[in-house]
Amino acid sequence: MYHEGEIIEKQRYPSPNPTINLYLVTYYCQGLRIKGFLAEPKAEGSYDGFLYLRGGIKNVGKVRIGRIIQFATEGFVVMAPFYRGNQGGGGNEDFGGDDRYDAIAAYKALESNEKVNAERIHVFGFSRGGVMALLTAIHQPSVCSVVSWGGVSDMSLTYVERKDLRRMMKRVIGGTPTKYPMRYKWRTPLYNLEELMAPVLIIHGVKDQNVSIEHSYRLEKRLKELGKEVTSWYYNQFTHYFPPFENRQTVKHLTQWMKNQAKK
Numbered sequence: 001m002y003h004e005g006e007i008i009e010k011q012r013y014p015s016p017n018p019t020i021n022l023y024l025v026t027y028y029c030q031g032l033r034i035k036g037f038l039a040e041p042k043a044e045g046s047y048d049g050f051l052y053l054r055g056g057i058k059n060v061g062k063v064r065i066g067r068i069i070q071f072a073t074e075g076f077v078v079m080a081p082f083y084r085g086n087q088g089g090g091g092n093e094d095f096g097g098d099d100r101y102d103a104i105a106a107y108k109a110l111e112s113n114e115k116v117n118a119e120r121i122h123v124f125g126f127s128r129g130g131v132m133a134l135l136t137a138i139h140q141p142s143v144c145s146v147v148s149w150g151g152v153s154d155m156s157l158t159y160v161e162r163k164d165l166r167r168m169m170k171r172v173i174g175g176t177p178t179k180y181p182m183r184y185k186w187r188t189p190l191y192n193l194e195e196l197m198a199p200v201l202i203i204h205g206v207k208d209q210n211v212s213i214e215h216s217y218r219l220e221k222r223l224k225e226l227g228k229e230v231t232s233w234y235y236n237q238f239t240h241y242f243p244p245f246e247n248r249q250t251v252k253h254l255t256q257w258m259k260n261q262a263k264k
Helices: 065-072 100-111 128-139 155-161 163-173 181-186 189-195 213-225 244-263
Strands: 007-013 020-029 032-041 047-053 076-081 116-126 145-149 200-205 230-235
Touching: 007 032, 020 065, 020 100, 032 065, 032 100, 047 065, 047 100, 047 128, 047 244, 065 076, 065 244, 076 100, 100 116, 100 128, 116 128, 116 244, 128 145, 128 189, 145 244, 155 163, 155 181, 155 213, 189 213, 200 213, 200 244, 213 230, 230 244
Parallel strands: 047 076, 047 116, 116 145, 145 200, 200 230
Antiparallel strands: 007 020, 020 032, 032 076
8 A cells, every 4th residue: 555645656857957857657546546756866866856736737837847957957856746646647627626736745755855855845836836835735744845926715706806817716625715705715725724834925916817926925924923934026027937947037036935945
């Protein structure tokens, strides 16, 4: 019998960077085989762990190899789950629901990785991954830091704002926020932030029309009300996607912020 987060299969995958080993992995979660990428710096040493939680759903917002390599080259072992029901993984796709356990199991996979300092594992979420990152950190008090970039914080707000996602959300969640408020509340980390121990960095473009800035404002406000440690970087000129140069600069700054949290 496998344990949660145990890597069952690990196969080499072509890496675009000669200093980083890339693997396609299958790991165990709640009886399911979940797929994901694992990127490890080749050099010997102990590294911080980096749990990369993707946005989108199904083939929209898939894990991009270039992105996880970008983080690995900053000195991290990166685990990036595809979530259940995706790219050959078992189970059915969820949206901030039971798929949170895929993220938590991936965190456990990092904890048991020989190259990772288990006390220095960070969680990063982009877009829909923002919810996943916060839920993971609420479940795992040992998380060192959390970054939510253009992240969802309120699932009901997503339903209201994104008319194009309503059909999918009704199918996956089982109905509307009006009819099933508790189902949406369960997927909304704002209601459980008391249990969050890690410092949070919020990054958001004010012109974002995929995930409105209101998600980050609500998250920041609630964290401050609870006396939690929160830092916000808001960019007035950007949308959901930052231009390449600013994107690279932001990656450098956020990874440095993460490492600074680990030193505290």
